[in-house]
């Protein structure tokens with residue numbers, strides 16, 4: 296009967312919720328030990344400048360090897376954010392990113408920019424600025440090689456404090472970018488108050504990008520806005536040559552996505568960088 300069916304659906308639904316909650320608890324309990332057990336990895340995804348095709352930098356993306364399973368940051372970062380573990384994980388990521396900047400410089404003699412994702416909670420943590428300052432002093436990396444990716448959500452609440460902190464970070468010489476631009480708060484007035492170097496156009500606007508589409512109009516407007524304000528624009532999630540060509544015609548500064556390269560672990564990363572540097576030297 297309909298009633299029995301409704302009852303079964305409810306049971307199934309609540310079992311599903313329980314399974315989800317159980318996985319979450321399980322992940323959280325093991326995430327506590329992920330750093331000390333050396334289960335995290337940092338993959339770097341190359342970024343390409345469009346006018347001359349040069350490799351200019353990378354986005355650092357964290358990976359968690361949990362037993363035989365690779366848990367995606369889309370799943371464990373929100374758990375880390377809620378539990379506060381994101382502070383320790385974030386420090387590990389920053390440390391590792393600085394080590395990569397140094398390794399890449401030693402290998403190529405070039406200063407590449409490595410962009411690190413900073414979660415809202417990490418950004419608002421009272422010790423954040425001191426952590427960055429200590430990191431720069433300890434590792435000696437060129438501050439201009441380290442970019443912090445912040446989301447609109449992280450900076451829009453607590454605006455006064457956020458503006459002050461962004462200026463202090465910028466004064467250290469770091470680069471600052473707004474991640475997933477266009478998906479968060481739509482108030483644009485912060486752009487003139489924040490010392491931002493780069494906007495990252497969210498991949499949702501890039502996926503169906505084609506001439507005369509609504510997405511093309513949005514992307515064109517963002518690029519125009521950025522350039523008017525002296526801010527560079529990078530498009531995320533570029534998977535095809537058509538998307539790349541269209542972004543180039545719209546005067547987008549840089550691209551990142553599977554078309555140029557997937558996020559790379561160390562041996563492949565170094566091979567990619569050496570290949571690009573040789574190709575650019577030959578060009």
Ligand code: C2E
Pocket residue numbers: 340355356357367368369372381385388412413414474475498531532533534551552553554558
């Ligand atoms: P995000 O910062 O917007 O990173 C871009 C995501 O798009 C990455 O997913 C990347 O692997 C993926 N991607 C890159 N190119 C393409 C493409 O051409 N097509 C498609 N479909 N996807 C592409 P990933 O690595 O799974 O990371 C997901 C999110 O997790 C990131 O989104 C970021 O918000 C967060 N995250 C990753 N690493 C960290 C970290 O170290 N700290 C913090 N706080 N968050 C992180």
Ligand code: MG
Pocket residue numbers: 354412444474
């Ligand atoms: Mg990002």
Ligand code: MG
Pocket residue numbers: 474475495497531
């Ligand atoms: Mg993004």
Ligand code: MG
Pocket residue numbers: 475497498
């Ligand atoms: Mg995203």
